[in-house]
Amino acid sequence: MFKKFSSEDVSSQNQVKASVQRKIRQSIADEYPGLEPVLDDLLPKKSPLIVAKCQNHLNLVLVNNVPLFFNVRDGPYMPTLRLLHQYPNIMKKLQVDRGAIKFVLAGANIMCPGLTSPGGVLDDDVAEESPVAIMAEGKQHALAIGFTKMSAKDIRAINKGIGVDNMHYLNDGLWKMERLD
Amino acid sequence: MAEKPQPVRVLYCQVCSLPAEYCEFGSDFEKCKPWLIQNAPDLYPDLLKEADSKEADKVAQQLQSTALSSGSADGSAPSGGASASKQEEVKRLPGGKIKRKEKQEVVIEKIVRNKRKCITTVKGLELFGIKLSDASKKLGKKFATGASVVKGPTEKEQIDVQGDIAYDIVEFITETWPDVPETAIFFIEDGRKVAAA
Ligand SMILES: [Zn+2]
Numbered sequence: 001m002f003k004k005f006s007s008e009d010v011s012s013q014n015q016v017k018a019s020v021q022r023k024i025r026q027s028i029a030d031e032y033p034g035l036e037p038v039l040d041d042l043l044p045k046k047s048p049l050i051v052a053k054c055q056n057h058l059n060l061v062l063v064n065n066v067p068l069f070f071n072v073r074d075g076p077y078m079p080t081l082r083l084l085h086q087y088p089n090i091m092k093k094l095q096v097d098r099g100a101i102k103f104v105l106a107g108a109n110i111m112c113p114g115l116t117s118p119g120g121v122l123d124d125d126v127a128e129e130s131p132v133a134i135m136a137e138g139k140q141h142a143l144a145i146g147f148t149k150m151s152a153k154d155i156r157a158i159n160k161g162i163g164v165d166n167m168h169y170l171n172d173g174l175w176k177m178e179r180l181d
Numbered sequence: 182m183a184e185k186p187q188p189v190r191v192l193y194c195q196v197c198s199l200p201a202e203y204c205e206f207g208s209d210f211e212k213c214k215p216w217l218i219q220n221a222p223d224l225y226p227d228l229l230k231e232a233d234s235k236e237a238d239k240v241a242q243q244l245q246s247t248a249l250s251s252g253s254a255d256g257s258a259p260s261g262g263a264s265a266s267k268q269e270e271v272k273r274l275p276g277g278k279i280k281r282k283e284k285q286e287v288v289i290e291k292i293v294r295n296k297r298k299c300i301t302t303v304k305g306l307e308l309f310g311i312k313l314s315d316a317s318k319k320l321g322k323k324f325a326t327g328a329s330v331v332k333g334p335t336e337k338e339q340i341d342v343q344g345d346i347a348y349d350i351v352e353f354i355t356e357t358w359p360d361v362p363e364t365a366i367f368f369i370e371d372g373r374k375v376a377a378a
Contacts, residue, residue: 141203171199176198
């Protein structure tokens with residue numbers, strides 16, 4: 001999604017109304033309860049929350065010009081990788097084997113066998129259509145943010161095709177956009 | 182109320198921007214290597230071995246060229262017999278306490294971050310009995326920039342100077358501290374140690 005993303009894909013940037021700001025905060029808090037204690041630091045009530053609307057119904061949530069979350073249409077908010085790296089335990093995790101790393105970093109979606117092989121790890125609590133952190137065999141930090149197409153159990157049972165859509169990965173356009181000025 | 186989680190500090194590569202552990206999958210691992218050897222040696226132990234063996238090769242080469250005292254065939258290695266013997270001399274300098282057999286040399290490296298910004302690190306001045314805090318002040322003043330003494334990745338202190346001053350710095354060092362011979366100053370370029378002289 002962010003493969004060729006750049007500031008040119010941002011069509012508008014607006015400070016949102018207080019009511020919208022509250023709604024965004026609430027949905028982030030609901031999706032990531034682990035973030036709640038630091039939510040006031042991340043999205044200070046006093047700093048304006050900016051929503052940047054981009055191509056393909058994509059929205060970025062920014063504070064002080066730093067992208068922190070994104071979502072598509074009305075879908076769930078997902079953290080940027082830099083934010084996830086700081087708070088790695090806010091999302092459920094799936095792990096790909098080492099062989100899959102280079103494909104994920106090229107933007108490929110995550111295929112089931114990369115998760116079910118000996119180097120992969122599946123958390124059976126992960127449901128279908130939910131945001132997940134994509135970890136990698138032998139690595140400490142997440143390399144992508146995914147959105148599951150099947151539940152972890154189905155990934156294991158079906159074991160072919162795309163298991164998780166690759167939403168955002170290291171070195172994609174969003175990663176490179178540390179700030180949006 | 183849940184406890185406030187502390188943000189994790191991730192070591193990002195200043196060359197390719199990825200978490201250092203992913204440099205090997207980045208677009209140009211070679212370029213990251215010098216930075217990784219300095220800043221994340223435990224992530225890539227093989228790199229260090231690689232660098233060490235290169236170093237060993239160089240020493241062997243140096244010994245050979247002194248023994249034969251013939252012009253070195255490889256023009257890119259400016260390590261004549263003269264510099265080797267000079268290094269022997271400076272070993273007996275004031276200060277007295279020579280820790281083990283640490284080679285007395287100053288190593289300068291430019292580290293690029295964010296394409297344009299860079300810092301120049303200077304290591305080893307203390308081996309010549311120079312106080313690093315003093316040196317850092319002098320460097321900052323001379324180059325009108327920020328300079329600070331920081332603990333390097335191997336727990337040894339080094340001086341970080343903002344900006345690319347790699348080429349002016351040699352003259353400044355030899356003028357300010359005559360005890361440091363130009364032959365003992367080296368640059369790290371593309372992960373390789375290159376003599377400044
Ligand atoms: Zn790197």
